[in-house]
Amino acid sequence: MAKGKYTRSHGKKWSTFTLVLSMLFMLTIVLLMLLGLGIFSLPITTDDSPPTDLSAFRRKISERGDGLGERGQQWTEILSWEPRAFIYHNFLSKEECEYLISLAKPFMTKSTVVDSKTGQSKDSRVRTSSGMFLKRGRDKIIRNIEKRIADFTFIPIENGEGLQVLHYEVGQKYEPHYDYFLDDFNTKNGGQRIATVLMYLSDVEEGGETVFPAAKANFSAVPWWNDLSECGRKGLSVKPKMGDALLFWSMRPDASLDPTSLHGGCPVIRGNKWSSTKWMHLEEYRV
Numbered sequence: 001m002a003k004g005k006y007t008r009s010h011g012k013k014w015s016t017f018t019l020v021l022s023m024l025f026m027l028t029i030v031l032l033m034l035l036g037l038g039i040f041s042l043p044i045t046t047d048d049s050p051p052t053d054l055s056a057f058r059r060k061i062s063e064r065g066d067g068l069g070e071r072g073q074q075w076t077e078i079l080s081w082e083p084r085a086f087i088y089h090n091f092l093s094k095e096e097c098e099y100l101i102s103l104a105k106p107f108m109t110k111s112t113v114v115d116s117k118t119g120q121s122k123d124s125r126v127r128t129s130s131g132m133f134l135k136r137g138r139d140k141i142i143r144n145i146e147k148r149i150a151d152f153t154f155i156p157i158e159n160g161e162g163l164q165v166l167h168y169e170v171g172q173k174y175e176p177h178y179d180y181f182l183d184d185f186n187t188k189n190g191g192q193r194i195a196t197v198l199m200y201l202s203d204v205e206e207g208g209e210t211v212f213p214a215a216k217a218n219f220s221a222v223p224w225w226n227d228l229s230e231c232g233r234k235g236l237s238v239k240p241k242m243g244d245a246l247l248f249w250s251m252r253p254d255a256s257l258d259p260t261s262l263h264g265g266c267p268v269i270r271g272n273k274w275s276s277t278k279w280m281h282l283e284e285y286r287v
């Protein structure tokens, strides 16, 4: 009695197994037919695009994600052609921004400007922030950020000065100026400054915009026009957003100096502004 029961249930299990097996077999046949007809294709994940394929190169950089922390969606926006200025959204992760601030915070000193006659640093009322330089290639995280800047600007790492971290408190600003030099002293190392990457390490509640007063553009056409301070409305402006980077060129493609690259940091009205700047030269900059 018990034995018969056992045999019956065993036979039932066996037929379920056969059914599943034949269904799998039929599914395989259908899939093979679909594949053969080209209606269905297997996803190929290996990217065999050559290393010189620029669009694949950029995609790989952003997908590699070997930096510190997770970055939000990355995309590039053309701000203007006169000056040549571009915004890279989510260029740095929150963790990278916080890391740069934590490195610089204990060593901040009052910012200076370059005296155009002597080429020496001097105190100034046009620049009231405080700042600190981080040596180029000082650690893995910095090297990673510097590689990313080189990949995006197509300017070699060696042409860059060390990152400068800047802090602006309420009321602090940097009046409009050029990043290029008009003296011989400051172009001895690396030649003229060719471009600047300005990274925002914090959001700013109000004010603190980067403004290009000489830009040849319709200043009020930017989508964030209504959020700009009075100072920000005096030119083509970018609102600081943590992790975003602004690239602008001090030289045109014909190597002439571009006076439309005139730019300033608007006074912070509410909150705190932290930023980091990478200046890049025509030639290798020795550190």
Ligand SMILES: *[C@@H]1O[C@H](CO)[C@@H](O)[C@H](O)[C@H]1NC(C)=O
Binding pocket: 218, 219, 220, 221
């Ligand atoms: C500038 O842009 C604003 C907003 O898009 C538009 O209303 C205005 O007509 C533009 N001005 C010029 C001179 O094109």
